[in-house]
Amino acid sequence: MPLVVHPHFHRRRTGVTAHTELIVPELARLMETRALGRHLAADVPRIAWSELWRRIRREPVVWHAHRNNELLVGLLLRLLGREVRLVYTRHGGSVPGWFTRVITRYADQLVTLNAQSAGFMRRPSRTISHGVDLGRFVPPADRAEAWRKLGLGGRYGVGVVGRVRPMKGQGDFVDALRPLLGDFPEWKPVLVGLVKGGERAWAEKLRESTGGALVLAGEHRDVVPWYQGLSILVHPSYSEAFSMVLVEAMACGCCPVVTRLPHVPAVIEHGRTGFMYEPGDVATLRELLTQLMREPERVRQVGLNAAEEARARFGVTHEARALAGVYQAALGR
Numbered sequence: 293m294p295l296v297v298h299p300h301f302h303r304r305r306t307g308v309t310a311h312t313e314l315i316v317p318e319l320a321r322l323m324e325t326r327a328l329g330r331h332l333a334a335d336v337p338r339i340a341w342s343e344l345w346r347r348i349r350r351e352p353v354v355w356h357a358h359r360n361n362e363l364l365v366g367l368l369l370r371l372l373g374r375e376v377r378l379v380y381t382r383h384g385g386s387v388p389g390w391f392t393r394v395i396t397r398y399a400d401q402l403v404t405l406n407a408q409s410a411g412f413m414r415r416p417s418r419t420i421s422h423g424v425d426l427g428r429f430v431p432p433a434d435r436a437e438a439w440r441k442l443g444l445g446g447r448y449g450v451g452v453v454g455r456v457r458p459m460k461g462q463g464d465f466v467d468a469l470r471p472l473l474g475d476f477p478e479w480k481p482v483l484v485g486l487v488k489g490g491e492r493a494w495a496e497k498l499r500e501s502t503g504g505a506l507v508l509a510g511e512h513r514d515v516v517p518w519y520q521g522l523s524i525l526v527h528p529s530y531s532e533a534f535s536m537v538l539v540e541a542m543a544c545g546c547c548p549v550v551t552r553l554p555h556v557p558a559v560i561e562h563g564r565t566g567f568m569y570e571p572g573d574v575a576t577l578r579e580l581l582t583q584l585m586r587e588p589e590r591v592r593q594v595g596l597n598a599a600e601e602a603r604a605r606f607g608v609t610h611e612a613r614a615l616a617g618v619y620q621a622a623l624g625r
Contacts, residue, residue: 461528
């Protein structure tokens with residue numbers, strides 16, 4: 293296999309950043325794969341512009357872009373170099389703009405994360421879900437002890453992981469849980485994620501509406517201890533192309549309660565590996581949480597099922613092997 297390059301030109305840390313940091317080292321086990329750009333973890337294999345320029349003029353190189361600006365640079369390199377093959381992953385969960393549709397026509401291979409995104413792009417694509425590091429995201433030996441170490445009190449944790457903002461649905465989570473707190477004092481609610489300036493007042497109002505019971509835990513680079521401590525992971529988002537939080541939580545043995553976004557039914561089997569409800573349906577979310585908080589043993593069993601499912605289907609190794617097939621197809625265009 294030839295050199296595979298994953299460019300990363302974004303300054304702010306996002307889910308795409310985390311994905312690049314995970315998939316590049318995994319792909320490097322199968323073929324020569326390196327990242328190009330800064331703002332990535334130090335241990336991610338990298339290539340310098342000077343070496344890349346030399347190599348694109350004498351050998352095939354696969355350029356795997358994750359953003360529009362990266363694809364545009366790849367198009368320029370293809371004009372200047374001899375054998376640059378373009379792969380593009382569409383990460384967004386919404387309808388793409390006309391510009392995205394136009395420039396992605398020039399990609400040799402298109403990767404989407406779910407069937408809905410594939411339909412949005414209006415051209416053939418390979419649907420490949422993201423994978424997680426199954427050596428890192430593992431169930432705890434003792435979930436009660438893992439929760440105790442977080443120091444939040446209570447016996448069980450129920451929470452949301454991800455940036456705190458209205459479109460992520462934390463307001464629905466709080467609205468659903470607020471009337472239940474008095475009946476289930478052993479359950480502690482928590483929001484784990486970045487609260488940016490514009491959302492701080494809103495997040496504080498959510499906390500105050502629970503009488504201070506809700507914990508705003510802030511952003512944590514290492515979220516594994518939170519997944520291992522929480523018993524129920526609620527993912528109330530209104531829009532996602534593919535949720536890494538969901539599969540990470542499953543791999544750690546959380547019981548997931550998730551909005552029925554287009555990709556979710558392919559991940560969750562309702563009642564066995566998690567539970568689904570329609571986005572914004574606070575009443576159904578409250579009903580599900582009531583049932584689960586009454587039955588901690590059921591929560592535990594669904595979490596075990598979820599972890600088994602994640603290990604079978606959502607490891608990063610699965611994703612890397614699928615991408616290797618995409619690169620072969622790009623080379624044989």
